[in-house]
Amino acid sequence: MQVLKFGGSSVGTEQSIGNVVSIVTASVKKQTSIVVVSAMRGVTDQLLMLAQTAAQGNEAYKTIIENIEQKHLDIVRVLLPIQQQSATLSMVKQVINELEANCEGLFMLKELTPRMKDKIVCYGEILSSKIIAATFESKGIKQQWVDARELIKTDSNFLNASVEKERTYTNIKNYFTTSAHSFDLYVIPGFISSDKEGNTTTLGRGGSDYTAALFAAALDAAQLEIWTDVSGMMTADPRIVQNAKEIPQISYQEAMELSHFGAKVIYPPTIQPVMQKNIPVLIKNTFEPEHPGTIIQNESPKDDNFIRGISSIQDICLLSLEGSGMIGIPGFSKRLFEALAKKQINIILITQSSSEHSICVGVNMQDAHQAKIAVDAEFEKEINTQKVEPLIVEKEVSILALVGEQMKSHPGVSGKMFGVLGRNGINVRAIAQGSSEKNITAVIATQDVRKAINVLHEAFFETSYKQVNLYIAGVGNVGGKLLEQIKKQASYIQETLRLQINIVGIANSKRQIINQEGINLTNWREQLSEAPLGDINTYVTTIINNNLRNSVFVDVTAHEQVANAYAQLLGKAVSVVACNKIACSSPYENYLKLKSLAREYNASFLFETNVGASLPIIGTLNNLILSGDSINKIQAVLSGTLNFVFNIYDGTVSFAKVVRQAQAEGYTEPDPRMDLGGTDVMRKIMILAREAGNQIEMTDIENEGFLPESCFKGSVEDFYVEMEKQEPHFKKIYEAAASKNCKLKFVANFQHDANGKGIAKVGLQHIEPNSDFYHLYGKDNLVLFYSNRYPELPLVVKGAGAGADVTASGVFADIIRAARV
Ligand code: ADP
Ligand code: ASP
Numbered sequence: 001m002q003v004l005k006f007g008g009s010s011v012g013t014e015q016s017i018g019n020v021v022s023i024v025t026a027s028v029k030k031q032t033s034i035v036v037v038s039a040m041r042g043v044t045d046q047l048l049m050l051a052q053t054a055a056q057g058n059e060a061y062k063t064i065i066e067n068i069e070q071k072h073l074d075i076v077r078v079l080l081p082i083q084q085q086s087a088t089l090s091m092v093k094q095v096i097n098e099l100e101a102n103c104e105g106l107f108m109l110k111e112l113t114p115r116m117k118d119k120i121v122c123y124g125e126i127l128s129s130k131i132i133a134a135t136f137e138s139k140g141i142k143q144q145w146v147d148a149r150e151l152i153k154t155d156s157n158f159l160n161a162s163v164e165k166e167r168t169y170t171n172i173k174n175y176f177t178t179s180a181h182s183f184d185l186y187v188i189p190g191f192i193s194s195d196k197e198g199n200t201t202t203l204g205r206g207g208s209d210y211t212a213a214l215f216a217a218a219l220d221a222a223q224l225e226i227w228t229d230v231s232g233m234m235t236a237d238p239r240i241v242q243n244a245k246e247i248p249q250i251s252y253q254e255a256m257e258l259s260h261f262g263a264k265v266i267y268p269p270t271i272q273p274v275m276q277k278n279i280p281v282l283i284k285n286t287f288e289p290e291h292p293g294t295i296i297q298n299e300s301p302k303d304d305n306f307i308r309g310i311s312s313i314q315d316i317c318l319l320s321l322e323g324s325g326m327i328g329i330p331g332f333s334k335r336l337f338e339a340l341a342k343k344q345i346n347i348i349l350i351t352q353s354s355s356e357h358s359i360c361v362g363v364n365m366q367d368a369h370q371a372k373i374a375v376d377a378e379f380e381k382e383i384n385t386q387k388v389e390p391l392i393v394e395k396e397v398s399i400l401a402l403v404g405e406q407m408k409s410h411p412g413v414s415g416k417m418f419g420v421l422g423r424n425g426i427n428v429r430a431i432a433q434g435s436s437e438k439n440i441t442a443v444i445a446t447q448d449v450r451k452a453i454n455v456l457h458e459a460f461f462e463t464s465y466k467q468v469n470l471y472i473a474g475v476g477n478v479g480g481k482l483l484e485q486i487k488k489q490a491s492y493i494q495e496t497l498r499l500q501i502n503i504v505g506i507a508n509s510k511r512q513i514i515n516q517e518g519i520n521l522t523n524w525r526e527q528l529s530e531a532p533l534g535d536i537n538t539y540v541t542t543i544i545n546n547n548l549r550n551s552v553f554v555d556v557t558a559h560e561q562v563a564n565a566y567a568q569l570l571g572k573a574v575s576v577v578a579c580n581k582i583a584c585s586s587p588y589e590n591y592l593k594l595k596s597l598a599r600e601y602n603a604s605f606l607f608e609t610n611v612g613a614s615l616p617i618i619g620t621l622n623n624l625i626l627s628g629d630s631i632n633k634i635q636a637v638l639s640g641t642l643n644f645v646f647n648i649y650d651g652t653v654s655f656a657k658v659v660r661q662a663q664a665e666g667y668t669e670p671d672p673r674m675d676l677g678g679t680d681v682m683r684k685i686m687i688l689a690r691e692a693g694n695q696i697e698m699t700d701i702e703n704e705g706f707l708p709e710s711c712f713k714g715s716v717e718d719f720y721v722e723m724e725k726q727e728p729h730f731k732k733i734y735e736a737a738a739s740k741n742c743k744l745k746f747v748a749n750f751q752h753d754a755n756g757k758g759i760a761k762v763g764l765q766h767i768e769p770n771s772d773f774y775h776l777y778g779k780d781n782l783v784l785f786y787s788n789r790y791p792e793l794p795l796v797v798k799g800a801g802a803g804a805d806v807t808a809s810g811v812f813a814d815i816i817r818a819a820r821v
């Protein structure tokens with residue numbers, strides 16, 4: 001004898017019922033089979049909605065009945081040959097008539113009791129099981145339909161009745177040992193049962209699994225098969241974790257824990273009856289019957305997986321009873337639990353602090369209100385005398401559970417779990433670990449659940465790769481190149497670094513594409529041109545609401561509003577990678593705040609490209625400081641633009657034309673005056689000085705600029721016109737240097753004065769042939785670090801310091817650094 005249960009999705013369509021027929025046909029050939037079926041997908045919800053609508057006096061209930069009727073009539077017409085349809089069609093019509101009669105009563109009375117709900121909701125399983133039974137008959141498979149209500153006996157706790165096991169087992173055994181019942185196949189509606197008085201009861205949502213387990217246990221079946229829409233129990237809910245994997249083998253205990261903590265694939269009470277009889281349970285996929293699925297049995301496989309799966313229960317609330325009057329006095333927890341039990345409130349999790357100052361329990365959200373009333377009433381006297389506080393109810397929290405029998409022999413699992421959550425900015429509200437060490441549970445904000453499960457799954461199951469989710473702001477020269485580089489390099493990075501780069505957001509100043517599954521980079525420009533409008537605020541709100549793990553915000557703009565968003569992002573544990581220099585050159589206090597937010601929320605704040613594009617300047621400086629060195633002096637040529645301009649300019653072509661060339665080749669800021677006026681270099685030397693540990697502001701930096709005042713007026717185009725007018729001025733500067741056989745370089749300098757105060761200065765200098773700076777060509781940058789370890793001969797970093805390609809590659813390197821933390 002074997003028992004097969006088919007869930008709602010398996011009996012939802014002609015195709016799925018076709019699969020059911022062939023699975024059952026094969027089973028019947030081997031042995032007597034009992035088939036338990038759920039209501040067609042969605043019907044149970046529809047029936048509950050129907051009852052509620054009718055009881056509200058809302059005529060819309062009639063449309064709901066019509067929909068239910070239509071759904072069942074339609075399926076009968078496609079499943080059965082025309083000449084065999086009439087009996088089943090009239091069965092459906094008769095059930096619908098009964099439903100109608102019940103609903104009319106509800107509509108008049110406007111009162112919906114749990115008992116009435118059960119009376120209505122049971123029709124889902126009755127209809128589906130009778131339709132399936134008729135389908136078998138039509139295929140020539142003889143079967144017997146059995147009304148589960150006559151065999152499964154329960155108390156009268158409608159909607160979630162408790163089974164009287166002994167009586168039920170006896171009923172089932174008696175039924176099947178009667179010689180009158182010697183069919184090869186029995187079809188049974190799941191979920192439904194009855195109480196002593198014969199009222200219909202139900203076994204709780206998802207209860208058809210339990211019905212099947214009761215039959216399997218009563219009859220000592222060889223096996224219980226649960227046929228559903230996934231290929232087994234998985235390491236996490238596949239709707240939450242894309243990379244969830246099937247678990248080939250799992251113990252009863254582990255399966256019970258996983259389902260208790262929310263793995264919906266099996267209804268929690270199902271395991272216990274089959275475990276008692278040591279009957280193996282197979283979870284199989286109706287849509288992929290060849291897949292081996294999951295076998296649930298006594299032993300957990302002895303493999304390297306200390307964690308078997310992760311699950312979660314959303315919509316929980318946390319109840320905390322606190323007060324100094326509880327310390328050392330027995331009986332408080334008993335009274336708390338009794339008060340909840342009296343109201344039939346199920347406790348999902350319990351924690352008590354060792355100070356005994358508080359007890360905390362997790363219950364279903366819908367029980368919150370009743371729990372508060374019940375507990376406050378129980379402790380009224382203590383509340384009045386201020387021995388305990390009124391019950392604290394925290395809503396919108398969820399339970400997260402890590403399950404695995406072998407974790408008890410492996411220290412460090414909880415350390416890893418909480419480390420991972422902490423690094424991702426997920427706050428843990430309460431923790432519980434069963435003393436059997438089969439699970440560790442944590443209570444977190446519901447909005448963090450998806451992220452938490454994904455990061456934990458990644459940490460415990462995906463040794464293959466880690467996903468990093470990027471939000472790009474800015475798609476100009478650098479942004480465009482960056483996307484090109486990522487597209488080209490993504491698979492190499494996935495292979496070598498086991499990092500999967502997922503671009504989830506691309507935004508310019510007007511529009512933004514968001515796609516959590518990853519944006520296709522082949523035509524991102526077209527997608528962006530048609531994407532919804534949005535500004536930086538909407539972008540940041542989306543990023544925060546998406547709450548994706550390993551999120552990195554990449555600022556490749558030069559906008560202040562974008563830089564102003566970093567604090568909000570870092571505060572939500574979103575890393576920031578910026579080539580935009582505005583944040584790091586903003587007031588020192590703000591720079592410091594961003595750094596400390598990054599530390600506090602375990603996010604990265606990286607801006608290597610703020611100085612010298614992708615040259616390892618800030619990284620080198622950080623490494624010196626971290627290893628205990630101290631910077632005494634920095635000398636640098638930090639403007640690729642100015643270098644380019646002064647390397648080319650010799651008076652034969654106008655200075656304005658040379659600047660225009662630099663802009664055309666992408667070496668300047670959008671407004672070239674930022675470069676030529678020295679502001680850009682001031683920002684860079686200030687950032688280096690700050691990274692070397694100095695408190696310094698822009699106003700502390702001396703700028704010996706060379707642009708005439710008149711150049712700073714008007715637009716960028718006005719600037720070019722003015723430069724042409726000022727050509728004699730530029731020529732004079734050039735000739736003054738050339739006459740001494742010197743080159744012109746815009747040099748930045750930082751050092752400490754006699755009092756240890758940091759002094760920074762930028763300006764155009766005549767560079768003699770014996771200087772380090774003399775042989776600096778094109779758009780190259782050069783930085784000399786003089787430190788305690790490099791007192792006379794400086795540490796030198798030299799190379800291309802501007803250009804979209806190198807800047808993009810520097811940003812890319814920072815992204816990888818942020819992702820690998
Ligand atoms: P049925 O209608 O067959 O009873 P359910 O919807 O009750 O099916 O349960 C199957 C669903 O459970 C899957 O589609 C999946 O989305 C969900 N699920 C949640 N957690 C898990 C898990 N750990 N493994 C497999 N499925 C899970
Ligand atoms: N039809 C019921 C429900 O949706 C029982 C089940 O599907 O197992 O909850």
Ligand code: MG
Binds near residue numbers: 007206209264267
């Ligand atoms: Mg189910």
